[in-house]
Amino acid sequence: MTRRRKVVLSIAGALVGLVALLAFLGSVRDTHIVTVTRSTDACRDAMWDLWADVPARTEWDKGLDYIELDEPFEAGATGTVKVQGQDPIAYEVVEVVPQERYTDRFKSLPWTHTDWHHTIEPNDQGGYDVTWRLEARGPLSILTLPITTSIFGAEVPGAVDEFVGLAESRC
Template sequence: MTRRRKVVLTLVGIPLAAVALLATIGSLRDSHIVTVTRSTCADRDVMWELWANVPERVEWDKGLEYINVDGPFEAGTSGTVEVEGRGPIEYRIIEVDPKNGYTDRFESLLWTHTDWHHRIELNTDGCYDVTWELEARGPLSIISLPVLESIFGEEIPIAVDEFVALAESRS
């Protein structure tokens, strides 16, 4: 093998090996993007209704152009959302625990998805902690992590604050 060929193989092989390693790691574990928790004494039923009434989410999530759901608010149902400045994205509800939480999944990059976990949990004050947690999984999740953090790290806290404020005003 010539010296030039060894150099070319090395220059190509090392980055490919790094990408393969990142893809393997991304496929094996969830990559945490952001978690936001707020405490509130809002009525649990009111909070649940705000989540379950999918088309009305634009009232408290100002970054949404629209969001719809193609059936009942239950696991397996899909829908479409359009975030300001981006095209429509399909999602699927993968888990629903009425009045406690739900998770929806967005297929983002090649073989990669993001899960949005939403929970309402009783806290020690007798009120509730409302938590939104965003995680990514798949071969490109680690690579996309900085972009997702920069986008959602700012948007999610604002949406959670708006959600809690609306729930409190309706309770």
């Protein structure tokens, strides 16, 4: 075997090893993508009602063509979401604590899921902090981190601002 071939095989082996390590790390820990928090004087009921009325989310999440839920808004419910320019994907509501928080899970990549955590917490100013936190887990989560951070880092703040503005107008 030539020296050049040995070098190429060594580099290829190192790259495969690096990808395997990143895939392993992505499978055993959550990969943070973006967190957005806004303080608001909106009433908790208005915010919760906006989240629970799943098909109407297109009012404040302008990046959605549609979002459907096949069952009542509770843990275990499943649905489909269509983001502009993408194919529809399935999701599941994995946690619901009414008036406080919910999480939905999207399986858009092989063996990888993305969790959207949404919370409403009282703040020191007498209002609430509403937070969206996006995390991924799975072998592709670390590998796709730059892409997902770029996409969602740009889109989520606007959706949260629209959400808060609409909630404030309803109180």
